[in-house]
Amino acid sequence: SGSGSGSGSVSVSVVPIVLAGFSQGACLALEVAARFPGLVAGVFAPCGARIGQSTEWAAPAGQPLTGVPVLLGAAEADRFIARADLEATAAWFRAAGANVDVVDTQGDRHEITLAQRLRGRSVLTGEPAREGATGFGNVLTSQAIEGAVPALQNTPRLHPNGLYAEQLNATGFTTPRADTHRTWLYRVRPSAQRRELLGFVQPRISATFDGAPEINLCGFAPLELPTDERDFVDGLTTVCGAGSARLRRGYAFHLYAANRSMERRALYNADGELLILPELGALTVMTELGALEVAPGQLAIIPRGIVFSVLLHGPAARGYVGEAFGRRFQLPDRGPIGSNGLADARHFRAPAAWFEDRLAPGFEVVGKLGGALHVATQDHSPFDVAGWHGNLVPFVYDLGAFSPSGNVRFDHGDPSIHTVLSAPLDEQGTHTLDLVTFPPRWDATTGTFRPPFFHRNVTAEINGIIRETAQPGSPFRPGASFVTPSLTAYGVSARAVEHSRTLNDAEADRPVQLGVDSLWFQLESALSPVLTPWGAAHRLPEWSATWGSHPSYFTR
Template structure:
């Protein structure tokens, strides 16, 4: 069955059922649900949130979730950190990492989570964490949900099969998947090990950005977002459910699969998006637009127009502007930028930034093209040119991003990253006073 189309962020109601007639009609919690199911509401917003912001879904399941979270035991997840986290002094400077290999004994998607930076305060529901995941095996009878935030998953290599309470989402490099706060899931590896990035968003759920003068079309189109068709596991055997809550991790031993939702309806559900369907907007004559034109999703903050987290991409696209320096200009930015490269070569960093790598440019720390990129772009033929071999992304936040001690101790940390600008030489031709 094809996935349900999901118009994300506009309060639309959608429904799906794995068995005919499993979805009650005309009433959310009847005295007796079809097939002997239990009705359960999953709320992703306050009950009194405005209609356009209210997120909730009704789930019709074999057993209610109160049977899943019982007798929790503390477990160790030493490399997954939660803000506020200042376990190492934050360096004043730009940082970049090479790609990390997936070890032969790498664990599951959850076990392989490695926090690189954190921002804000999970308890205040503000900020984010950026993680690297290194997964070597599938989750079989293990399940997980994150009560601290929603998870935006960006595979870099290796396909993922994400089984959720709402159904199955398959996610490959070049696609993203978002699992909302509180949704249970497990991850299988389709074709061997997988590596990628995760943004754990503590704040308001991701939604489409306000297009402003761009108008009704362009950027990410709502019709290209998909959530799953209802599917359920009727599995009666010992299983394990891990929960992240308040920055701590717990395990509950249960006697059945928690992915037992037979039908659902609502507007709070997992979804996926193919980044190759993003429609870039850019300059047609001269000058370099702000990178906000590449925003796919945003987590709004209380400050109008300023994102708690923005998810932006730098996809294949045509560049046609005349008399214009085409790579990103040199800048100091009020926003903090965590970047990753999914494939290809990023135009502002032709050397040293490889697929699977990462960089961190914090608020008000200068950055921009390296010396090689500057020289090439300054002398380039400015006819129409297409970037068709690269896909980079950015988790951008209004908050400072603090690297973890794990990130600062990685062997892949480039100790000489700042040297990429040392070749920027003086070109000034004016006369002094």
């Protein structure tokens, strides 16, 4: 501000400010922004709307809020704010030129959600959200505030920000350096502040695979979306697995279906590494090291021991989870393919450090060890890591970035040429769990039966469908899964064989692009899967009949 020369006039310079409020405070912030747009640099207003009836609001004069970020949102059944009022508020601010972000959540709780706090940070600071570093297997560093990660030491006596140094290691101390995986975290409060872990029952999660392996082909319909309240932990269902989590050898295959975000609960898995493949609904996987945005067609890798919460972007979410009890997932060797192709390490993105110093009495942390679940409470948010460095890091990867290889002259390649990740066993050429994907690709083989060949494979296969245009009544639809046991014969349908045989040579040899409108995956293992009680009870009847009866074409 300043005074004029002799005239008594006063000129005032206005510095735009960010308005923030919750509930009634959010309503006031929005009303001030609407009436005095020149004062506003941003609005953070969860669980709020403009005051009065929308029919009483004057239309904005031009677009006085051009480019101003405005965050709105509430629970879908929040009884303190009408959905129509929130939608009308969003429409008014968009008409005024604002960049409106509506971050809703499920349920009826009147609160500021973790997703709103994540997105709102940019509104409040005026700084865009930072992207995490890339590079699968690299030693990475990320810090949310300058100096959070010490430049030289891992455990300085006095951290300049008063942070606690905490190491998380997923391998033994004397593991060879190339196989060592650990991360140092610098956090507001230590994880040791949790209370005692007590037993926690979720009846659909299994870790005992002591029965006889399944020998027949079997299929499973997509999980029904829940009608009761279920978050990611509540919504997990184990279909099959092998080995033992207690012995750290083997795997489990789960499905999930959820309709609630993990707002007051987090999970860590001491049994192994998790591979999350959404089929319906995008997720924010909030980890101690930062947030990962994971949509259908992408995957998230959550290492052993990392604490995380799963937040839903929509009213419901569904997908698949592979769990490797033994060695970690790694990129497969390319062999004769050379130095390029398949999954590239640079396409795997780690989270950027993000933290909150927030008290949260009664916050639950669920731990899984030896297949059993336990739960402890703590009085603060577990997402208080201001900086970290190491190679025990979660990643997100877009399966659309996979560069497939294939036969380009004749014959059908093995599915292993589409391997994205591999969790190996100790024996050469075997694996606990391999992830194989079937992305868009060209088939230019000639004189070849192009559908997948009939096969008896020593490796067991678990198949899932993320994207597919299914015919009415087809069991092969998104969310479905099916298991092919070791050395059990299988192949394509009789109809596919007949179609291939009736093509003329020109049609049969024409190059075609496959997988354009679909996305399937396989989890392959040298260990034979054992169905859980849930899996045995929910297998589709007469699955082997799905493939039809194959006539003889034999002639002499």
